[in-house]
Amino acid sequence: MSLKEYGEYGGGQIVRPMTAVGWTSNSSTCPKDFTLISITEDGATANFTRTFGMKSGYYLCYSKELSGGMVVSDVQIITDKETIPHGYCYIAEYLEHRASVWKKKRVCVRVSPVGSVATAVLDIKLTAKSKMMLQHYTCVGEIHGYVMWSKKGQFSGPMPQAKPRSVTLDVRKLSLDSSPLPLRPSNPPPQPPAKLSQRRSTLQRKDLPDISADSSLTVITAIDGVPFTLHPKFESQMNDMSPQLNTQLTNIHIKSLQDIENEYSYPFSVEESAAKRTRPSVPAATAS
Secondary structure, three states, X not given: OOHHHEEEEOOEEEEOOOOEEEEEOXXXXXXXXXXXXOEOXXXXXXXXXXXXXXXXXXXXXXXXXHHHXXXXXXXXXXXXOOOOOOOEEEOEEEOOOOOOOOOOEEEEEEEEEOOOOOEXXXXXXXXXXXXXXXXXXXXXXXXXXXXXXXXXXXXXXXXXXXXXXXXXXXXXXXXXXXOOOOOXXXXXXXXXXXXXXXXXXXXXXXXOOOOOOOOOOOOOOOOOOOOOOOOHHHHHHHHHHHHHHHHHHHOOXXXXXXXXXXXXXXXXXXXXXXXXXXOOOOOHHHHO
């Protein structure tokens, strides 16, 4: 393979698959991202002339530009009497005005999304119609005096690229010397209740994900699932106090409702007699 098919990335080699194959009249009509096959592997000119007396012809070309997200997973040569296989298409033609390609035999390819296949066509080579064999290549077939060979294998996908961040005009106007203003979110998170301690409220804000206002969601705190146990130093004290606690528990008398009413009964007779008293009348002369 040529140096264009390999590249260094992170100390290892990456292999680019073919993404398109086509016919072109010459280097001027060949698209920018395509490579023209001008010479066969046995040193002959790879010009597919239509007739013996014509000086101009057409060449095979291919592309390895992965921006379209498609790769060539297979290539075949069929005759004009054969039906094109399902999923295949004839290769594109980038020819001069009024130029045409020989139609007795045609090249067709199968194009697949880059993420749907593990192997693809990595290289295409031509030889003159001879007995020359190419190692690690598969013979596709004979077309117009040339033999086409293809090499298929695993390939490296496109490297992920970081998405560009859009910078607003207000941010660009800020200088490094100016002190940044505190951020004020338009929808601040709800504040924890005042009775919660500062440590617990901090844990809730840090550990809990963003929860919507849906009442069906259950709030999980940082202490959920933690078993309640006493410290070992308190267990000994509880064992020493257990006889005394048991004695106190046995002496507890549970009062009934009647006992409580008898103990705390209040007839309100004083208030009732005070309410029934009549105020003494004052003579008018004394009042004046």
